[in-house]
Amino acid sequence: MKIMVVGGGGREHAIIKKLKKSEKVTEIFxxxxxxxxxADATCVNIGAKDIDGIVNFAKENKxxxxxxxxxxxxxxxxxxxxxxxxxxxxxxxxxxxIIEGSKVFSKNLMKKYGIPTAQYEIxxxxxxxxxxxxxxxxxxxxxxxxxxxxxxxxIAETREDAIDAVRSIMEDKVFGASGNRIVVEEFLTxxxxxxxxxxxxxxxxxMISSMDHKRAGDGDTGLNTGGMGTIAPNPYYTKExxxxxxxxxxxPTVRAMTAENRTFKGCLYFGLMLTEKGPKVIExxxxxxxxxxxxxxxxxxxxxxxxxxxTTNGTLTEEMVKFSDKSACCVVMASNGYxxxxxxxxxxxxxxxxxxxxxxxxxxxxxxxLLTAGGRVLGAVAVDDTxxxxxxxxxxxxxxxKFENAYFRHDIGQRALAAKEEK
Ligand code: AMP
Ligand code: GLY
Numbered sequence: 001m002k003i004m005v006v007g008g009g010g011r012e013h014a015i016i017k018k019l020k021k022s023e024k025v026t027e028i029f030x031x032x033x034x035x036x037x038x039a040d041a042t043c044v045n046i047g048a049k050d051i052d053g054i055v056n057f058a059k060e061n062k063x064x065x066x067x068x069x070x071x072x073x074x075x076x077x078x079x080x081x082x083x084x085x086x087x088x089x090x091x092x093x094x095x096x097x098i099i100e101g102s103k104v105f106s107k108n109l110m111k112k113y114g115i116p117t118a119q120y121e122i123x124x125x126x127x128x129x130x131x132x133x134x135x136x137x138x139x140x141x142x143x144x145x146x147x148x149x150x151x152x153x154x155i156a157e158t159r160e161d162a163i164d165a166v167r168s169i170m171e172d173k174v175f176g177a178s179g180n181r182i183v184v185e186e187f188l189t190x191x192x193x194x195x196x197x198x199x200x201x202x203x204x205x206x207m208i209s210s211m212d213h214k215r216a217g218d219g220d221t222g223l224n225t226g227g228m229g230t231i232a233p234n235p236y237y238t239k240e241x242x243x244x245x246x247x248x249x250x251x252p253t254v255r256a257m258t259a260e261n262r263t264f265k266g267c268l269y270f271g272l273m274l275t276e277k278g279p280k281v282i283e284x285x286x287x288x289x290x291x292x293x294x295x296x297x298x299x300x301x302x303x304x305x306x307x308x309x310x311t312t313n314g315t316l317t318e319e320m321v322k323f324s325d326k327s328a329c330c331v332v333m334a335s336n337g338y339x340x341x342x343x344x345x346x347x348x349x350x351x352x353x354x355x356x357x358x359x360x361x362x363x364x365x366x367x368x369x370l371l372t373a374g375g376r377v378l379g380a381v382a383v384d385d386t387x388x389x390x391x392x393x394x395x396x397x398x399x400x401x402k403f404e405n406a407y408f409r410h411d412i413g414q415r416a417l418a419a420k421e422e423k
Contacts, residue, residue, distance in 0.1 A: 001026060002029070005028060006054060010360065020170065022303050022305035027042070031053075036350070037367040044057060048069075051100075065090070071286060073095060090311060093265075099253075100283075101286070105343075115256070125281050133163050168214065189273075190275040193267070194289050196289055201257070204253075209237035211296050212229075213409060227292075231330075245279050265314075266287070330412070331408055335374070335405055343405060344362070348363055348377065350401050359381060387416060391414075
């Protein structure tokens with residue numbers, strides 16, 4: 001089968017490396033891919049948001065199956081457009097991708113179907129929002145309705161900060177039209193867990209849980225990033241909590257989407273907070289998480305392509321999805337200065353003989369050399385019998401990978417290891 005993977009980051013590299021292991025997969029194209037992915041797939045210079053370009057490529061190259069990985073093309077209807085020309089896809093159509101594309105939609109869905117989440121109010125003009133914030137409980141959380149590169153969430157510690165956030169989102173439009181509406185939300189506390197799941201619209205099969213490290217600096221300090229590292233499984237996510245999540249969150253969400261005529265197929269990502277009052281949904285994503293995928297897929301023992309096809313065909317079963325009982329750790333190596341200003345174009349060397357995997361996020365090939373080309377450059381990933389072993393092995397990989405101005409966090413997995421010790 002000829003497969004096409006839309007996207008070009010570390011998540012897509014992990015998906016491609018796993019798909020390569022499937023006997024059914026004979027050829028993989030990445031649109032656009034990147035300089036590191038080029039070692040594992042044929043990269044084609046078509047951007048992930050260029051829906052017409054993607055459709056034409058699929059038609060001309062007789063693609064048998066497409067995996068649409070990033071949020072933008074999903075929300076823009078890439079799956080709908082590919083289905084129209086007869087290409088089956090992994091990923092939701094636009095009607096279902098709205099679960100990530102609009103926070104107003106997802107909050108209203110949760111309210112209507114009784115799915116636990118933070119209390120909230122919706123505003124479509126700054127004046128009403130400001131008035132509400134004059135007496136609202138503080139801290140509070142302000143969220144732009146639409147996609148904002150993962151940056152559309154502001155936690156305001158003071159009333160002034162909350163009002164500033166409203167003005168910058170709704171009046172200065174720092175996130176463009178994504179900020180035409182906002183959600184103002186109750187501030188929750190507790191450990192965060194990411195649970196990616198496969199679903200065909202009826203059955204939902206959670207993958208192994210994981211923990212992201214979103215802040216740029218050690219000790220969870222500094223700015224929010226796309227993710228500086230991950231570990232799996234997440235020690236806070238016990239079997240008891242998993243059962244509660246299945247009953248109160250996962251199944252109700254999948255059923256709610258079908259009841260709304262928005263049947264969701266693909267990977268549904270649950271961003272959860274384990275509060276004192278039980279697990280609550282912080283966010284839904286309509287896709288694999290990045291960098292969660294980089295620790296989840298290495299632990300998947302089953303054939304990824306077969307699972308993907310089953311989500312498309314409506315034949316997904318729990319038995320199809322088996323995870324090992326090992327642990328994984330991903331340390332993201334970024335360009336110094338990320339997520340703000342950083343330099344790129346430095347030569348990148350990745351040894352081939354390593355005890356782990358390197359998933360490349362931002363690199364290009366120029367004159368036969370691999371050069372850094374993004375904020376997040378790659379994820380160094382290791383698997384071991386224990387979490388401690390996986391963390392140590394991942395950090396042993398880091399000095400083997402060389403590029404100028406490399407930056408990484410030194411404490412990926414430490415919070416999880418401490419949580420394990422508490423138990
Ligand atoms: P998101 O972009 O939706 O993943 O949000 C970014 C981060 O903001 C989350 O990972 C949480 O750490 C935090 N966050 C979002 N919503 C809330 C909330 N209601 N209460 C506390 N923290 C939140
Ligand atoms: N790691 C969070 C996300 O993919 O949105």
